[in-house]
Amino acid sequence: MAHPLLNRRTLLVASATFGGALVTSGASGLFTPARAQGLAPTQSMRGGSNNYRPGAPIVERIGNGGFWMSGRVRRAGDGAPLEGIRIQIWAHTTEAYERDPESHGATLTGPDGTFRLEMPQIVPAFGQAHGHLAYDDPEFETVFLRPIMSSPKDTSLSADFVLQPA
Amino acid sequence: MSWSVRAVLGWSALAFAVVGPIAIAATSEYLAYRSWIYIAAGFAGIAAMALLLLQPLLAAGYLPGLSMRDGRKIHRWVGTTLVAAIIAHVAGLWLTSPPDVIDALLFDSPTPFSAWGVVAMWALFAAASLALLRRKLRISPPIWRFAHTALATVVVVGSVVHAVLIEGPMGTVSKFVLCILVLAALGKALTDLRSWAVLRRMGSRL
Secondary structure, eight states: OOSOSSOHHHHHHHHHHHHHHHHHHHHHHHHTTTTSSSBOOOOOOTTTTTTOOTTOOBOSBSTTOOEEEEEEEEETBTOOBOSSOEEEEEEOBSSOOTTSGGGOEEEEOOTTSEEEEEEOOBOOBTTBOBEEEEEOOTTBOOEEEOOBOSSTTOSEEEOOEEEOBO | OOOOHHHHHHHHHHHHHHHHHHHHHTTOGGGGGSOHHHHHHHHHHHHHHHHHHHHHHHHTTOSTTOOHHHHHHHHHHHHHHHHHHHHHHHHHHHHHOHHHHHHHHTTOOSSHHHHHHHHHHHHHHHHHHHHHTHHHHTOOHHHHHHHHHHHHHHHHHHHHHHHHHOOSSSOHHHHHHHHHHHHHHHHHHHHHHOTTHHHHHHHHHO
């Protein structure tokens, strides 16, 4: 059945849109006076830090690869790209569990603030196919992200960070 | 007891509705990437969803060849199994990823499906407790029945939304069919048993 009566993705998108609208209006209401002009920092997502492993090593590739996690890291306020920022990435994949050490790896951003790390294919776990990304070093405020894949068949996922100096 | 064609058909259809979704889920490619504990936890949930279909049918005496008395007796056994299945479901998920289950139980999860599941779980425990304490509580039968069916409705609606929102080993079609059957069985039993009639009587007494 290509189009089920009630598609879970439509529900998710609807709830995410609704939730996102609430978060946006709430956050802007709270923070407008301080940073009216600048780029607002990325807020951690709920559940983002689940199964995080502080100090996961910087790797060329997690496991045997086949799936790409990418994104861009900028500074809050002026939006300048940040180079040499360590981003940890982990997920439930075809090779290991989210909590297994071999599922975790870190990478550094390039001069343009982007990062890209190959990892095994993410498979749905705990309801949805999702990945985890973390920035957790002293220079900026810690941010944990938990982006959801729009389809479990996707072979890439991206998430961007706007970091607030600590 | 003679088995009519209708009875044989009815029971076959029911067996198909219960076993089918479990059998289809057993062929899922996702199982290859899961430990046996995670797989068992998932199947405890799928089995619970399938058992949920039996409950209104048993409570309302719709199953051919079963007396109301036997139906209610089996309803209690299925209810006990449901509670055990849900405890196994949550315990297995907890062992698989503790922080995800803690988030879910505290209603702090990023994914809405888990909140529906947790609400259904508490409603199931409440409905089962009510059944266990039926004599001790000395509640009048119509009020007891209204409370039990109201909780059962929360269990069914919560479980259906929970299941529909999950991307997991269940087949999409078999999952939707099972969910629609569970809702239909509940709807039919609710309209026939009219357990809410007690509210109108109570209202007219005021």
